[in-house]
Amino acid sequence: MASVTPLHRAPAPEPPALHARAMDNLRFIRDTMEAAGAFTAVSGWGMVAVGIIATVAATVASAQHSVLRAIYVWIVAAILAPCVSLWAIVRKARRANVPLLSGPGRKFLLSFSPPMLVGALLTVVLYRAGVVEAIPGMWLLLYGTAVVAGGAFSVRIVPVMGICFMLAGTLALFTPATWNDWIMGAAFGGLHIAFGIPIARRHGG
Amino acid sequence: MAKHGTARDDRRPVGDLRTVRGKSDGSAAAGARADALDRLIHERLRLGIVSALAVNDALSFSDLKKLMKTTDGNLSVHARKLEEAEYITCTKSFEGRMPKTEYRLTAVGRRALERYLDHMEALIRATRER
Numbered sequence: 458m459a460s461v462t463p464l465h466r467a468p469a470p471e472p473p474a475l476h477a478r479a480m481d482n483l484r485f486i487r488d489t490m491e492a493a494g495a496f497t498a499v500s501g502w503g504m505v506a507v508g509i510i511a512t513v514a515a516t517v518a519s520a521q522h523s524v525l526r527a528i529y530v531w532i533v534a535a536i537l538a539p540c541v542s543l544w545a546i547v548r549k550a551r552r553a554n555v556p557l558l559s560g561p562g563r564k565f566l567l568s569f570s571p572p573m574l575v576g577a578l579l580t581v582v583l584y585r586a587g588v589v590e591a592i593p594g595m596w597l598l599l600y601g602t603a604v605v606a607g608g609a610f611s612v613r614i615v616p617v618m619g620i621c622f623m624l625a626g627t628l629a630l631f632t633p634a635t636w637n638d639w640i641m642g643a644a645f646g647g648l649h650i651a652f653g654i655p656i657a658r659r660h661g662g
Numbered sequence: 663m664a665k666h667g668t669a670r671d672d673r674r675p676v677g678d679l680r681t682v683r684g685k686s687d688g689s690a691a692a693g694a695r696a697d698a699l700d701r702l703i704h705e706r707l708r709l710g711i712v713s714a715l716a717v718n719d720a721l722s723f724s725d726l727k728k729l730m731k732t733t734d735g736n737l738s739v740h741a742r743k744l745e746e747a748e749y750i751t752c753t754k755s756f757e758g759r760m761p762k763t764e765y766r767l768t769a770v771g772r773r774a775l776e777r778y779l780d781h782m783e784a785l786i787r788a789t790r791e792r
Contacts, residue, residue: 476789479782485706486713486779493714493721493729662719 499565499611501657503545507538508649515642524589524634531593531641532580538645549662569607572599590634593641597626600645618652702747703778707732707740712775715750715767723763741765749774 514534518527550557576599583592601622608615625644629637703709710730715721721729727737744750749771753764767775 474789476786479785479789482709483779483782483786486709486775489710489713489729490717493717 499608499615499656500542500545500549500662501653501655502662503542503549504649504653504656506541506545508646508651508653510534510538510541511645511649512642512647515638515646518641519638524637527638528584528589528592531596534645535596564610565607568609569603572603572606575599576603590637591630593637594626594628594630597622597629597641597644599626601626612656614652614656618648621648621652699781700774700778702743702749703774705740707736708744709778711737711741711744711765712749712767712771715765716772716775720764720766723765726765744771747771 511534514530518530521527521530547557550562576596579595579599580592583589583595601619601624604619604622605616606619608617608619622644625640625648629640632640703712707730711726714726714729723734723737723741726741727734730737741750741752745752747770748768751766751768753766755762755764
């Protein structure tokens with residue numbers, strides 16, 4: 458007769474400690490807030506304001522007699538527009554009671570900044586090389602790249618806008634330099650306004 | 663956030679924490695705090711709804727559904743419970759011909775979430791100080 462070996466029941470796993478559950482709950486709340494934060498990361502009204510600045514800049518730049526002077530006009534707009542946009546983003550974050558540099562906000566900034574810094578550097582390089590006609594196309598391409606990269610952490614409409622900017626940049630690089638101001642106006646002005654209004658309406662301002 | 667409990671979950675007492683208290687922690691302070699937990703908000707899906715609304719002015723039913731990765735039925739049952747407790751408000755309207763349901767967090771709901779966060783932090787502090 459075969460010997461009977463008593464079966465040892467494996468001890469039941471210890472339930473997780475109370476503080477571990479509390480930490481898990483806090484992590485869940487933070488993750489949910491971060492994921493939901495994508496709904497509020499970009500200010501639609503800020504984009505509309507940037508679009509208006511760009512439309513004014515396009516009008517002024519097209520009245521200039523040289524490409525270089527038009528570039529100066531765009532540089533002034535490029536300094537003013539981010540200030541307005543940042544102010545709108547801060548205002549929106551405060552109103553929604555969301556920390557600005559946590560979660561998607563931080564990811565957006567980290568992804569958006571590198572192409573913008575490259576754009577600033579290449580502006581100096583192309584200016585010194587005397588290839589100012591290529592600057593608008595390069596700006597549009599790199600701004601589009603920055604928006605696509607940053608938009609990966611935002612609502613779907615944001616990267617779509619970035620792709621439109623990249624297409625406008627490609628167009629500007631392969632068309633006569635005299636078209637540049639109009640392409641820049643249509644892209645920086647028109648696209649910001651066209652995409653900014655639905656973002657403001659659907660995603661809290 | 664893969665799965666959420668069903669609407670039946672809230673019929674149970676907030677036993678998860680109480681059961682664990684006796685077995686592994688034994689901290690009277692932590693236990694007392696666990697007892698004071700808001701049952702309504704403790705359920706995962708409802709906690710998720712309140713947390714998501716805390717960082718948005720308003721969210722539509724479909725936004726919340728996508729965010730919580732849950733079903734229409736489950737979301738509406740849990741949202742109704744929060745609405746009955748006046749933690750959230752629900753507005754129904756039409757966008758063109760499409761019906762639109764939007765949820766907003768009320769001041770009562772925001773306070774409940776803050777209280778819940780305080781409880782969680784206090785629990786962690788209490789068990790660390792032990």
